[in-house]
Each structure stands twice: as structure tokens, then as C-alpha cells.
Amino acid sequence: MFARCSFCSKPNTEVDTLVAGPGVFICDGCVQLCVSVIEGKPADVPLIAPWEHDLPLEQVLSNLRPVSAASTQVQDNLAAWVGKARALGGTWSQIGEALGMTRQSAWERFA
Ligand SMILES: [Zn+2]
Known part of the structure; x- marks a missing residue:
């Protein structure tokens, strides 16, 4: 094992694709989740850091x-x-x- 998805922590051996970023990775399943979040996002929601919710x-x-x-x-x-x-x-x-x-x-x- 060399890497884990930075979003769901699954190792590269348990996902179909792991895309590398600068020190981080994202798996195909998390990309799909991101796409659905982006598609379902209301237009007027202000962007704030997750810990500020x-x-x-x-x-x-x-x-x-x-x-x-x-x-x-x-x-x-x-x-x-x-x-x-x-x-x-x-x-x-x-x-x-x-x-x-x-x-x-x-x-x-x-x-
Ligand atoms: Zn993932």
C-alpha cells in the first residue's frame, strides 16, 4: 500500500482509481460523491470553512x-x-x- 484516499481513507488496494494531488489523493468513489454534491448545491449558499458551521x-x-x-x-x-x-x-x-x-x-x- 502506498496511498489512501484523503477523503474516505480507503487504501489504493480497495479502490479502482486513486488520483494524486500535492500530498493528497482522492478515489473514484469520492469523486462521484463530489460531483453529486456540486450538482445538488444551491446557488446562493455562502462558502465557509467546514468547522465554522x-x-x-x-x-x-x-x-x-x-x-x-x-x-x-x-x-x-x-x-x-x-x-x-x-x-x-x-x-x-x-x-x-x-x-x-x-x-x-x-x-x-x-x-
Ligand atoms: Zn475516497
């Missing part, structure tokens, strides 16, 4: 684990990309510049 505590608590898992996957993917850059001969200076941080910060975070 009026939600019960249980629903807020149930969101913590999947958000944390997605965050962990993104951090793991970033570390893998940095490892790939190193394997290709990239210097810590180049990696730091690409990440918008100092060479020292990049080394301390990923070495």
Missing part, C-alpha cells in the same frame, strides 16, 4: 481523527518527496529554497 460536539470530535490522518499522510508524502530529491542529488540548500525555508531548517526537519 454550527455542529454538535460529537460531529466535531468525529472529524479530528480523519483530519489528523490526512495531515500525517501529507507529512509522510512530503518526506518521501524530499527523500526523492536527496536521492537525485538535491542539496539541502536547494530543498530548503524549494520549500521556502533555510537550508538548516530543511535539514533539521527532514534529515
